Amino acid sequence: xxxxxxxxxxxxxxxxxxxxxxxxxxxxxxxxxxxxxxxxxxxxxxxxxxxxxxxxxxxxxxxxxxxxxxxxxxxxxxxxxxxxxxxxxxxxxxxxxxxxxxxxxxxxxxxxxxxxxxxxxxxxxxxxxxxxxxxxxxxxxxxxxxxxxxxxxxxxxxxx
Amino acid sequence: xxxxxxxxxxxxxxxxxxxxxxxxxxxxxxxxxxxxxxxxxxxxxxxxxxxxxxxxxxxxxxxxxxxxxxxxxxxxxxxxxxxxxxxxxxxxxxxxxxxxxxxxxxxxxxxxxxxxxxxxxxxxxxxxxxxxxxxxxxxxxxxxxxxxxxxxxxxxxxxxxxxxxxxxxxxxxxxxxxxxxxxxxxxxxxxxxxxxxxxxxxxxxxxxxxxxxxxxxxxxxxxxxxxxxxxxxxxxxxxxxxxxxxxxxxxx
Numbered sequence: 001x002x003x004x005x006x007x008x009x010x011x012x013x014x015x016x017x018x019x020x021x022x023x024x025x026x027x028x029x030x031x032x033x034x035x036x037x038x039x040x041x042x043x044x045x046x047x048x049x050x051x052x053x054x055x056x057x058x059x060x061x062x063x064x065x066x067x068x069x070x071x072x073x074x075x076x077x078x079x080x081x082x083x084x085x086x087x088x089x090x091x092x093x094x095x096x097x098x099x100x101x102x103x104x105x106x107x108x109x110x111x112x113x114x115x116x117x118x119x120x121x122x123x124x125x126x127x128x129x130x131x132x133x134x135x136x137x138x139x140x141x142x143x144x145x146x147x148x149x150x151x152x153x154x155x156x157x158x159x160x
Numbered sequence: 161x162x163x164x165x166x167x168x169x170x171x172x173x174x175x176x177x178x179x180x181x182x183x184x185x186x187x188x189x190x191x192x193x194x195x196x197x198x199x200x201x202x203x204x205x206x207x208x209x210x211x212x213x214x215x216x217x218x219x220x221x222x223x224x225x226x227x228x229x230x231x232x233x234x235x236x237x238x239x240x241x242x243x244x245x246x247x248x249x250x251x252x253x254x255x256x257x258x259x260x261x262x263x264x265x266x267x268x269x270x271x272x273x274x275x276x277x278x279x280x281x282x283x284x285x286x287x288x289x290x291x292x293x294x295x296x297x298x299x300x301x302x303x304x305x306x307x308x309x310x311x312x313x314x315x316x317x318x319x320x321x322x323x324x325x326x327x328x329x330x331x332x333x334x335x336x337x338x339x340x341x342x343x344x345x346x347x348x349x350x351x352x353x354x355x356x357x358x359x360x361x362x363x364x365x366x367x368x369x370x371x372x373x374x375x376x377x378x379x380x381x382x383x384x385x386x387x388x389x390x391x392x393x394x395x396x397x398x399x400x401x402x403x404x405x406x407x408x409x410x411x412x
Contacts, residue, residue: 049287050210080214080283085290112293114301134196135294136203144196160290 002070004033007040010068014060017053018139019157022096024057028088031079038072040065045084048140048160054078086159098123103145103156112159120156122147130154163344166337167278168222169240170347173335173385174269175215176241179231180393181262182208183400187249201255204263204295211288218280232404236394237387244327246384246393253306253316254324260299261328261361267292268356277345300364307368318370325373329354329380 011030012023024030024044032043042061046054058076065074086105089097094104103123106116117132120143127149134144135158142155161169185205192198216227224230244262249255270292273285306313332354341347365372383389 046287048207048210048291049214049284050206050208052206080280080287083283083286083290112297114297134199135298136196136200138199140203140206140291144199158294160294 002035002038004035007033007035010065011061014064017056019097019100019102021100022093026090026093026096028090028093029084031082038070040071040074042076044076044078045080045082046078047084051140086157097157101154102142103154105157105159116159117143120145122150122152123154124152125150161337161340163340164222166340167346168219168224169335169337170341171215171219173240175212176239177245178208178212178215180241180396181245182212183396184245184249188255193252200298207291214284218284232401236389236397239387239389239393240385242331242333242384243381243390244330246390246396247327248392251316251320254320256299256302256306257317257320257324260303261324262331263292263295263299264361265331265357267296268360269353272348272353276347303364303368307370314369321370322373326379326381329378330382330384333380333382333385335385
């Protein structure tokens with residue numbers, strides 16, 4: 001009998017292609033796992049509507065589960081039924097984001113403001129004495145910052 | 161016109177606005193006045209083009225052609241975007257003013273659509289709303305900085321605002337069957353949206369030291385929603401579809 005928890009553990013092996021330290025489970029984008037005998041249907045929710053990694057992640061899920069001989073047919077869909085926010089990232093996910101050199105997003109930022117972004121904690125020295133250089137970074141989910149304490153430029157995972 | 165046709169009209173104009181402004185934003189890639197602005201406009205372009213794809217997917221679920229076909233094979237007269245979004249990027253002050261006026265309209269459109277009775281649209285609107293907050297925040301920061309900047313920045317922003325204003329009012333061109341959408345709680349209607357928009361942007365413009373054109377000069381430039389466009393749209397579409405047109409059957 002295949003359990004949802006088993007599939008969830010399996011999907012922890014599938015990493016975000018742009019932040020390879022975090023799994024798609026800890027990123028919070030796996031919003032549904034339906035199991036019918038050996039067949040598995042996985043529902044993902046997009047982090048950003050324009051994220052180019054969306055289809056790639058669908059393929060990665062299918063390929064990873066297809067390689068597991070205990071499982072039957074694997075299907076995956078992307079749905080907006082659950083709206084992804086950075087609050088869906090798990091505590092383990094925050095550690096993984098920091099490990100990649102990114103500042104994890106602050107919690108509960110449904111009303112985003114420049115002030116919230118200004119005091120993003122530096123992922124290298126943990127100082128709060130930082131300034132936000134741009135709310136837009138190299139990927140849709142990142143912002144650009146500078147740490148006044150360790151004099152290091154860094155990127156943050158944008159709260160959304 | 162039945163409610164499905166009215167819904168399609170709403171989805172087409174919303175998606176087309178997103179795709180065309182997204183393409184225009186992307187024209188700043190590599191040319192932004194500073195690196196951070198180059199990245200900002202490129203990121204916003206990616207957001208908007210991505211959002212348009214999801215709206216075209218909703219149309220596909222309602223029986224229209226798939227997203228790529230709809231985005232890349234129509235000519236200008238088949239686009240329902242407002243004339244405002246197709247205008248060339250111009251001086252940076254114009255791009256910033258359009259960014260401000262258009263993105264606040266879009267922000268309020270998606271804010272209201274979060275409550276749409278058409279659930280698939282409400283779901284994507286909820287997602288887009290979270291993303292567009294970053295766009296309006298960016299736009300308002302620059303409006304404030306340059307409007308309250310020096311004499312040169314102020315006058316450039318004011319000139320661009322004066323030029324953009326009637327085009328911006330054209331965003332709210334009433335749809336042919338809005339009453340159906342309003343009655344069925346699918347959409348609040350363009351007139352309502354325009355009121356909300358004015359309530360939000362007027363104080364921000366005032367805080368930026370800029371002035372709205374006087375009321376007697378307000379003449380909305382309509383036509384885009386019915387496929388009547390400026391001479392700027394067709395060349396944009398030709399550029400946007402240049403690679404696709406080489407081999408429409410290519411698998412990417």
